[in-house]
Amino acid sequence: MRFELPVQRLTQPHSEDRGAVRRAGLIILCLVVLRLVVAATTPLTFDEAYYWTWSKTLAGGYYDHPPMVAVMIRLGTLLAGDTEFGVRLVGVLLALPTSWAVYRSGAILFGSARVGATAAILFNTTMMAWLGTIMATPDVPLMLASSLVLWSLAKLIQTGRGAWWLAVGAAVGAALLSKYNALFLGPTLLIWMIAVADLRRWLRSPWPYLGGLVALLLFSPTLIWNAQHEWASFLKQFGRVGADEFRPRYLLGLLAGQFVVMTPAVAILGFSGLLALARGLPGLRGAATLLHATIWVVVAYFAVHALHEEVHPDWLCQIYPALAIAAAVAVERTEWRPRWQRFVDFLGRWAVPGSVAMVALIVLQLHSGVLSGYRNEEGVRLVGVGFPEVARQIEQLRVRLGASCILATDYGTTSWLMFYLPPGSCVAQHFERIRWANAKEPDAAQLNGKLLFVGRDSYQHWLHPWLVQAFASVDRVADVSRMRGPTVIETYRVDLLDGARGDILLRWPPPELIRRRGL
Template sequence: MSPSAAVPSPAASLSREVATRGALALIGLMLLWRLVLAAFVPLVPDEAYYALWAQGLSAGYVDHPPMIAFFIRAGQELVGDTPLGIRLFCVLAALPASWFVWRAADDLLEDPRAGALAAVLFNATIFGFLGLTLATPDAPLALFCAAMVWGAARLVRAPRPSIWLAMGLATGLAAQSKYSGVMLAGAFALAVLALAPLRRQLLTPWPWLAGLVALLVFLPNIVWNATHDWATLTKQGGRVTAQAPFRPGFLPEFIGSQIALATPLVFLFAVIGLLPGRAAAMFRPGGGRGLVLLLLFVPLAYFAVHALRARVEGNWVGFLYPLVALAAAAGMLAPAGSGWWGRHQPGLARTTLPLAFGLVFALGIHALFVPTTLAGNKDAVVRMTRGWPEFAAEIDARRRQIGASAILTNDYQMTAMLKRELPGVTVQQFDERQRYVFMNEPEPLSLPGPLLLVLSTFRSFGEISAAYGRQDMGEVSRRFRDVTMPPVRLFRLDPLAAPAPATAAPAP
């Protein structure tokens, strides 16, 4: 290597310094914006549900592994059981996640500005912003998957035993956040087999020790599942769609959701960054581009197949956004070529961050103030966050009117929100009781009557049909300004008299 190649030029050093300062300022501003939203936007129902988990810490829960419960509990210990307390550690996770993305891009891309740009792009995507603001399992998952991407990049660029062990730790923590982390681990395992710089390291003990570390970190959740009828594995495995009918219309919906969550120009430059050509030359020699392609496309292949038969929720792919940001940085920094794209690439690159940050800012303003309700109850912000205190008060007034000892529901989100808004009232979901094994609640059928039943969806009454008489009390709807949400139906439940005990027939 020539001295000129080994030592950055003064111009390159200045460019890197300017990029670093700008990136740190933008990431800091985004952190402050997250904190404002975390403090003042009401909780969404899933966050209220995960906050219940934090009341009963466990090695596992029916829906997901436990990491989000520990994040929430840590914030509550510092700030209290407030929206900010519940979301605090998810927001703060954006800082180390940004550092991991930054370092991974520095390792894999040639341009000295690449790390700073990739970190900013990660924060500027809708998923990167919301996923590390809301208190859901996606926040710790994004953090630890970003750590995995950094570890993989380091192992391609400059492998060391400590990096392998860090990779094992990050993998175990990602799996403890959400089982999607196992998909990224599987993609990395294929990369180890496919890429010579990684494959050679299989001759050392460190990859195998990394796998052992990951297994040990994940082991508590495996043990919990083993003692709870494999509840989480069964629930998440139920999303497999091999027997579902062929419905390819979900595939364009999946692609559209990712364009929206990445923001359109970040998505465009990520695609450009993965194509062969000028963007490919942005990757350092030694397998870095192959690593990114494998880490991205192995999970994406599964989601594409899934989308041919069933809906893929947009956030399911969020753990790949550190790689999306890295690919987008490669696409934006690639030298412009000739033709239409060459003429427009510089302008589009300059527009990418202002557009992305503008969308993030507008989304935050809408979440804070809801300046318009034109979308009605199709507006996700209105549907999930508004009108809950008044709605809960109306439900409680109906409960007190009939002297009910408790409220029963058939929906986990409704249960969580009513529990939160009515802290002195017994609220229980009468079905799917496995969700609440950590709460040490009495069985709903043992509660003294009368009870108030709130049906969010008109499914079967289950065991309640045999145990209670029902009196229809009409419908109640949650409202916000001129928007009315779909109604719930209320029933008064009165215990039926126990049947007389059977008596033996008299002897002849």
């Protein structure tokens, strides 16, 4: 079935457009090379190390997220080994197809290759694209899938061919396999079809529903995994929906965080472009509404969410392809009053060098701490700066004391130890076992001998009583500090355990299942 829509067609780009496309391609390639350098020289965050452990036992789902990030890391480590570079390689390279999809979406929706090329550049200047692709997280494949959704919908309204709904469904399915935030795509598409009169006829067509079936089939492995594990992942993530006490300060944090992560240039240009589109700037029929719906559905939900709970900046990552296109519209397709036009031109010129400077300062601070006067800060504790040396010292202790396995208190420390200790080392988190549901447990013989227990100081006050009850012998043998130059980032207490009394892997259900069971 085919619907012909009165739309503006994309013409062949003029020579200046071809030049803009070539320039955009060169800039993006240079930015990707810079990201590869940073990816190779920066220790993993604890979440990246955690996702790396997933990649060793691929499954339909995991406690925290769907499986796409594990597949991405598995491909990278097959190519470049179990190194920081290998973990991050595919994620960095995914910026290339994401940029292509943003370029094509902007070019089709607004009939200009210059709009598409500028959108691709501006997307790559955001901190979300910089740090989101350098770090191997579920945000990387979600941004790619979101950009492919936009491209598929642009082709749909350009051609009027219902078969493009199948491509939309495939992109939505890939997004759902990346992160549960992709569920916002459902109401986004519905609002878009209802709001644009010429698109309402699709509601009476089988094509959108066939596309939905494609998305459901692709997402089915995660549904099956959740069904096999008492819906633990769904309960964990969707348990955040309920409101706690009213805390509007989180909304201010959300706005400030997004302004930084978008980078000021793209934030200002993006919302200027949305304003221009709201005033009726010409493009394909439904183009403006598509961008508005893609952005505001997500923003509205998380603005409400931020009234009672903190919202992490990356939770809005799927709006960035659409925001970049809106920013390009502000630069390439809108005539402003002279003073604002000069400001827009300034932001457009300095977006790339400004973003490179921001990343350079972030990397400098991460590795040296010089910008904060060598003080400790939250950001460095999330990255494994100094942890390779911690792992080396812990391995020396293990060998000297004859311990057969290492227990750790939290999943981040456990994952870092698994990554930075010699391959094949026995490491386990003694509780939160749902996080390791897909992994093979250590052999009983390894857990029955001498063990090292590694934990941050902040965990010890409530864990030490359990250790005394669970083991006949508990001896503090060392304190190992994680350092950044002269600064102590955090200190790990190491205990030697012997004489286990029963199963030392605590198989308590996660908090979500405890509440569900009424325990």
